[in-house]
Amino acid sequence: MKCQYACGSTEHVTNRRRFVSGIASSAAGLGLGGLLTGNPAIAEQLKGKQKRILNVFLHGGVSQLESWDPKPGTDTGGPFRAIPTSVPGVHISELLPYTAKQMHHLAIVRSLDTKNNDHARGEVEMTTGHKQIPGTDYPHLGAIAAKMLTPQRFPLPGHILIRGAGSGSGKAAYLGPKYASVVMNDGKPPQFTERPASLSVESDLRRNQLRARFNDRFAGRRRTADTDAYTFSYDQAQDLLSQRQVFELERESEVDRERYGKSEFGQHCLMARRLLEHGVPFVQVNHSNYDTHHENFDFHIEQLGEFDKPFAMLVEDLNQRGLLEDTLICVMSEFGRTPQINARYGRDHWGKSWSVVLGGCGIQRGAVIGSTSDNGTEVVDRVVDHGHIVHTILQAVGIDSTGEFNIAGRKYPVADPAKGSIGELLA
Amino acid sequence: MIASHSAQSATIEPEKTHVVLEHAFPRPLTACFWEPKNRYIFVGSEDLGISRFHLESKEIVAMVGPHESWVRAIASTPDGQVTFSGGYDGRLVWWPTDAEKPEPIRVVDAHQGWIRALAVSPDGRRVATCGNDLAVKIWDVESGELIQTHSGHQWHVYNVSFSPLGEWLVSCDLRGFIKVWPADGKVADHASPQVATDQPATADTVKLISRDLPQVESLYKYDTTFRAHIGGARCMAFSKDGSRLAVGGVTNVTNAFAGIGNFAVALVNVADGIVVVQFGPKEKVNGTAWGIAQHNQGFWTGLGGGSGGGWLYFWRDDIAEEFFKLKLKSDGRGMASSPDEIRIAVAHADRNLRIYALHSAPA
Numbered sequence: 001m002k003c004q005y006a007c008g009s010t011e012h013v014t015n016r017r018r019f020v021s022g023i024a025s026s027a028a029g030l031g032l033g034g035l036l037t038g039n040p041a042i043a044e045q046l047k048g049k050q051k052r053i054l055n056v057f058l059h060g061g062v063s064q065l066e067s068w069d070p071k072p073g074t075d076t077g078g079p080f081r082a083i084p085t086s087v088p089g090v091h092i093s094e095l096l097p098y099t100a101k102q103m104h105h106l107a108i109v110r111s112l113d114t115k116n117n118d119h120a121r122g123e124v125e126m127t128t129g130h131k132q133i134p135g136t137d138y139p140h141l142g143a144i145a146a147k148m149l150t151p152q153r154f155p156l157p158g159h160i161l162i163r164g165a166g167s168g169s170g171k172a173a174y175l176g177p178k179y180a181s182v183v184m185n186d187g188k189p190p191q192f193t194e195r196p197a198s199l200s201v202e203s204d205l206r207r208n209q210l211r212a213r214f215n216d217r218f219a220g221r222r223r224t225a226d227t228d229a230y231t232f233s234y235d236q237a238q239d240l241l242s243q244r245q246v247f248e249l250e251r252e253s254e255v256d257r258e259r260y261g262k263s264e265f266g267q268h269c270l271m272a273r274r275l276l277e278h279g280v281p282f283v284q285v286n287h288s289n290y291d292t293h294h295e296n297f298d299f300h301i302e303q304l305g306e307f308d309k310p311f312a313m314l315v316e317d318l319n320q321r322g323l324l325e326d327t328l329i330c331v332m333s334e335f336g337r338t339p340q341i342n343a344r345y346g347r348d349h350w351g352k353s354w355s356v357v358l359g360g361c362g363i364q365r366g367a368v369i370g371s372t373s374d375n376g377t378e379v380v381d382r383v384v385d386h387g388h389i390v391h392t393i394l395q396a397v398g399i400d401s402t403g404e405f406n407i408a409g410r411k412y413p414v415a416d417p418a419k420g421s422i423g424e425l426l427a
Numbered sequence: 428m429i430a431s432h433s434a435q436s437a438t439i440e441p442e443k444t445h446v447v448l449e450h451a452f453p454r455p456l457t458a459c460f461w462e463p464k465n466r467y468i469f470v471g472s473e474d475l476g477i478s479r480f481h482l483e484s485k486e487i488v489a490m491v492g493p494h495e496s497w498v499r500a501i502a503s504t505p506d507g508q509v510t511f512s513g514g515y516d517g518r519l520v521w522w523p524t525d526a527e528k529p530e531p532i533r534v535v536d537a538h539q540g541w542i543r544a545l546a547v548s549p550d551g552r553r554v555a556t557c558g559n560d561l562a563v564k565i566w567d568v569e570s571g572e573l574i575q576t577h578s579g580h581q582w583h584v585y586n587v588s589f590s591p592l593g594e595w596l597v598s599c600d601l602r603g604f605i606k607v608w609p610a611d612g613k614v615a616d617h618a619s620p621q622v623a624t625d626q627p628a629t630a631d632t633v634k635l636i637s638r639d640l641p642q643v644e645s646l647y648k649y650d651t652t653f654r655a656h657i658g659g660a661r662c663m664a665f666s667k668d669g670s671r672l673a674v675g676g677v678t679n680v681t682n683a684f685a686g687i688g689n690f691a692v693a694l695v696n697v698a699d700g701i702v703v704v705q706f707g708p709k710e711k712v713n714g715t716a717w718g719i720a721q722h723n724q725g726f727w728t729g730l731g732g733g734s735g736g737g738w739l740y741f742w743r744d745d746i747a748e749e750f751f752k753l754k755l756k757s758d759g760r761g762m763a764s765s766p767d768e769i770r771i772a773v774a775h776a777d778r779n780l781r782i783y784a785l786h787s788a789p790a
Contacts, residue, residue: 060653060684072495073475075454079497079515079541164654264654289653294686294734299655301540301559341455341473343758343776344686344733 049326051361051397052276053145054318055284056311056331058303060291061122063337063347065376066093066300068355069110074375076339079297087366095304098312104366105315105324106359107425111370111379114335114386117349119291122334127170129390129415140170141390143179144414145282148399155239156246156280157182157190162268163286170284174407178232181284182240187268189247193240208238246278247271259313266310273314276327290333293346315359328361328396332389339376353379356389361396364425387419395421437769437786439724441741442751447770448782450485452478456774458499458761462524464507465766468782470774471498477512479529480780493520493534499761500544504551504568513542513556521571533571537564544586544663548610549593555610557584563598563608577608577637585659590697591669597697599660599674603643605700609636640700643693646676650683657683662692662719662730662762672697675716675729678707690714690731690738694745708740709748718762718773722785726750730773732758737775739783756781 063078065071070082070093082091085103092100092108099106116122121132128138139147146158161170161181170181182190195204215231245251249271260266265287272283287307292299311331318324336354337347353372359365370382394401394415401415458471468480469490476491477498490512500513503524509532510524519537522529540559547554553574557563563577563584582601589596589610596608647658662675672695680688690713692706706729714733721727726743737755742748757777764771771783 075473078473081495081516289655289684291653291684294684295657298657299653299684302655343455346686 050151050279050281051149052280052323052327053141053149053282053393053397054272054276054314054327054329054360055127055141055282056307056329057123057127057284057286058290058307058331058333059286060119060289061333061335061337061349062290062304063292063296063300064110064354064372065337065339065347066095066297067304068092068108068357069372069376070094071339071372071374071376076341076375076377078341080300087368090366090368093304095300096308096312098309099315102312102315102319105319106329106357107363107365107367107369108355108357109369109384109389109422109425110355110372111382111384112336112351112354112356112386112389113379113383114351114354116335116351119334119349122351123168125386126332126334126389129387129419131387131416137171137173139173139175139179140181141393142170142181142282142284143172143175144394144399145397146172146179147175147405149281149397151279154279155243156275156278157236157240158281160184160275160280160282161284161286162187162271162275163284164264164268164288166286166288174410174412175405176407177229178236184247184271187249187264187271189244190240192237193244193247195241208234243278246274249274260310261306263306263310265306269310269314273317276318276323277321290337292337293342293348294344296337296341296347297345318360324360326361328363328393329357329359330389330393331357353377358389358392358396358425362426363392363396367425369422369425382422384422385419387416388422391415391419391421392425395426437784439722439769439785440787441726441728441785443787444739444741444751444753444771444783444785445788446781447784449779450480450487450781452487452778452780455776455778456760456780457497458501459763459772459774459780460501460503460510461763461765461772462503462507462510463505463766464524466507466525468763468772468780469501469503469510469512470780471501471512471761472774472778473497476514477501488529490522490529493518493531496541500542500556502545502547502554504547505549506551509568511545511547511554513537513545513558515541517542517558517560519545519554519556519566521568535566535571535573537566538562541583543584546587546589546596548589548596549591553589553610555587555589555596557587557598559583561600563587563596563606565596565610574611577606579606579637579639580604582656583659585661586663586674588663588665588672590665591667595669595697597663597665597672599643599663601647601656601659603646603658603660603674603676605640605643605672605674605695607638607640607697640695640697643674643695643702645678645691645702645705646674646693648680648683648688650680652682653684655683657688661715661717664719664721665697666694666721667723667725670697671695671703673706673719673721673727675719677715677733678705679711686715686734687713688715688733690716690729690733690735692716692719692727692729692742694727704745704747706740706742706747706749708738708752712736712738714738714758717760720762720764720771722764723768728762728764728771728785730759730762732760732776737773739771739773753783 071077085100130138142159150158172179260270335351338350391401404411454472479488494514496516503510517538521532538558565575675692677688678691712735714731718730731738737759739753740749741751757775761774
C-alpha cells in the first residue's frame with residue numbers, strides 16, 4: 001500500500017517523528033534504560049499531565065446481583081447479603097468487602113441495557129462503544145487511548161493487555177496495527193523483549209545502527225506505509241528492550257507483592273500499577289471467568305474472592321500516589337447475568353439491566369447512576385449502553401469523543417455519534 | 428396435589444417408586460429434612476429462612492427472622508424436640524420443632540461465610556457444622572456452647588456427618604479431602620492410628636484421635652478453561668453399619684461453568700479410605716449428586732440434579748451401575764428419607780416438594 005502523504009494527517013506527522021526519533025533512540029540503545037523508572041519523582045511528573053486508563057475486564061459476564069447491584073431477599077437476589085460501603089447509603093455485595101471501602105473513589109452505573117447476550121459481540125461493543133456490524137471493525141478503547149494519549153518519544157507500548165493464558169487482544173482496526181494491544185500473557189513480559197544471551201550489547205548496537213542506515217536510505221527513495229510500520233515495529237522492539245525492567249514484577253517490593261496476594265489476578269493488578277506508574281496510557285487486566293451458567297454462587301465466591309482485594313488495593317494505591325486524578329478506572333464485562341436463577345443455581349447471559357463501575361480522572365466519586373427494578377429485571381432510571389460508557393471514559397481522559405479520526409483522508413467517528421457521555425458523572 | 432396414602436405395611440420395591448405427594452412452595456427449593464418423629468418435613472428455599480411442612484395437614488409455617496440468607500443445612504435432634512438451621516449467612520439457629528409459631532431458641536454466628544452442612548449426633552447432644560471458613564465446629568445442643576473447632580481443611584468444607592454409633596464425625600471439603608474427628612470434640616492429636624488407648628478401653632478412657640483419609644480425587648477438578656475449582660461432597664452419609672462413607676458430587680467435569688460432568692457417589696471404606704466402588708449412572712447423565720442414603724434393606728438411593736435433569740438412582744451390592752432409575756419432573760436439590768424408610772422426600776428446583784413411595788402404587 002502506497003502512503004498518501006498529501007493527506008497531512010496527524011497520523012503521519014506522528015509517524016514521521018517516531019520514525020526519526022526511533023532511530024535516535026535505537027542508536028542510544030540500551031543506554032536509555034533508565035529513561036523511565038518506578039521512582040516517585042517520575043510518578044510526580046506524570047501526575048497532572050498525562051491521562052491514563054485502567055480497564056478491568058471480567059470475562060464471561062460478572063453477575064451484577066453478586067457485585068454492584070445486589071437485591072437481597074428478593075426472588076432473584078441469590079444468597080448473598082448487601083453490605084454498606086464507604087459511601088453512605090450505597091450498598092454492594094458482601095462478596096466485595098475490600099472494594100466496599102474504596103467506593104468513595106468510584107461510581108456505579110447500574111442502568112446498562114446493552115441489548116446483547118452474546119460473548120463475542122459484548123466484548124467488542126463494550127470495548128469499542130460501537131454496535132457490532134458484520135464486516136466492520138472498530139478500534140478498541142486501548143487503541144484509541146494509545147493513539148490519543150501516548151506522549152511523543154514514549155518508549156513503552158501505549159496499549160497493554162495483561163491476561164491469563166488464552167487468546168484475544170485489543171484490535172486497532174483502522175487506527176493501524178501499532179495501536180493494537182501488546183499482550184502480557186500470564187502477566188509475563190511481552191515476547192522477544194529480552195536480548196538473546198548469545199548477542200552482546202555491542203554487537204546488538206552495531207547491528208541496529210546498520211539496520212537504521214539501510215532503513216534511512218530506503219526511506220529516502222521508496223518510503224511506504226508498510227515500511228514505516230515495519231520500522232516502527234523495530235523501533236518499538238528496541239524501546240521495549242531498553243525498558244525491559246518495567247515488565248519485571250520482581251522489582252516491586254516483597255511487601256507489595258504480599259499485599260496484592262499471590263493469585264494471578266493479584267499479581268496482574270500489581271503489574272498494572274507498575275505500568276500506569278510508568279505512564280502507559282492504557283492497561284487492561286482481564287480476569288477470568290464469570291460465565292457461571294452452573295453454580296453461579298460458588299463460582300462468584302471464588303472469582304470475586306480473587307478480584308476484590310487486589311482491585312481495592314490498586315484503587316487505594318493509585319489514590320495514595322496521586323495517580324487517580326489522572327487515571328480512569330473502569331470495571332466491565334460483556335454483559336451481566338440473568339436475575340432469574342436457573343435450576344442449576346446458575347445465572348445465564350443478560351444484557352438488559354446490569355452494571356459497570358467507573359472511577360478516577362474526574363468521575364464523580366461515590367456517584368450511583370441509574371437504577372433497576374426491585375428484583376433487577378429491568379432498568380427503571382437512566383438507561384445507558386456501551387456507547388455512553390465509552391464516550392464517558394474518553395471524555396474523562398480529555399479525548400473529544402464526538403470528534404473524528406482522519407485516516408488517509410477518510411473520517412471515522414471516535415465514538416458512536418448516536419450516543420453521548422453520561423454528563424452527570426463527569427465533574 | 429397428588430394425594431398420599433398409607434403404606435405402613437408396604438413391601439419395599441424401588442423399581443415401583445412413584446410420586447405420592449407434591450406440594451408447591453413460593454420459591455425454588457434447595458434442601459429438605461424429614462423430622463425423626465414423622466410429623467414434618469423442613470425445607471430450605473431460595474428465600475431467607477426455612478419452612479415447616481406438616482405432613483398431615485399440609486400446613487406450611489415459615490420460620491424466618493434470624494437468617495439473612497438461604498438455608499441449605501437442616502437437621503433435628505433424634506427426639507424431634509429441636510430443629511437446627513444453618514444458613515449461608517453463617518448463622519446457626521435452634522428452633523422448637525413443633526411450636527405453633529416457632530421462634531428461635533438460640534441464634535449463633537457460627538461461621539464466617541456459608542454454613543454448608545450440619546449434622547446432629549445420634550445421641551442428640553451435639554450438633555456439628557462446617558463451612559466456607561474451613562472450620563468444622565461442634566456445639567453443645569443443650570447449652571449452645573462451642574465445644575470444639577476443628578481446623579485443618581484447606582478448602583471450603585462441604586459436608587459433615589456423624590457415624591451411626593456417634594463415635595466419629597467426618598468432614599469432606601471441596602477437593603474431596605476427608606477428615607475423621609472424635610465426635611465428642613476431644614482431640615488428642617492429628618496422627619494416626621484411628622484409636623489410641625493406653626489404658627483398658629472404657630467409656631471414660633478411650634482416647635480418640637483424628638485422622639485423614641485419602642483424597643477422593645474423582646470428585647474434584649480444577650477447570651483450566653474457566654480457572655475455577657469444582658467438586659466437593661454435595662451429599663454424604665454413612666452406611667448403616669458405619670463401615671463405609673458415601674460421598675456424592677460431580678465427576679468427569681469437562682466444563683465447570685456449564686455443568687458438564689456426571690453425577691457420582693464414591694463409597695469409601697472408613698477404615699482405610701479406599702474407594703470401594705463409585706456409583707454412577709449407567710448412561711452418563713450430566714448433573715451433581717445432591718442426596719445419598721442407604722436403605723435398611725441394604726441398597727443405596729441417590730438424587731441427581733443438573734443439566735441432565737432430575738433423577739433418583741438405586742444401587743446395590745457394591746455394583747457401580749444402578750439397578751433402577753427414575754426420571755423426575757424437575758432437578759432435585761435435596762433428599763431425605765422418612766423415618767420408616769418407606770418414602771423419600773425431594774426438594775425440587777421447580778418449587779415443589781415431592782414425596783416418593785418406594786413400593787407399588789395401590790391398584
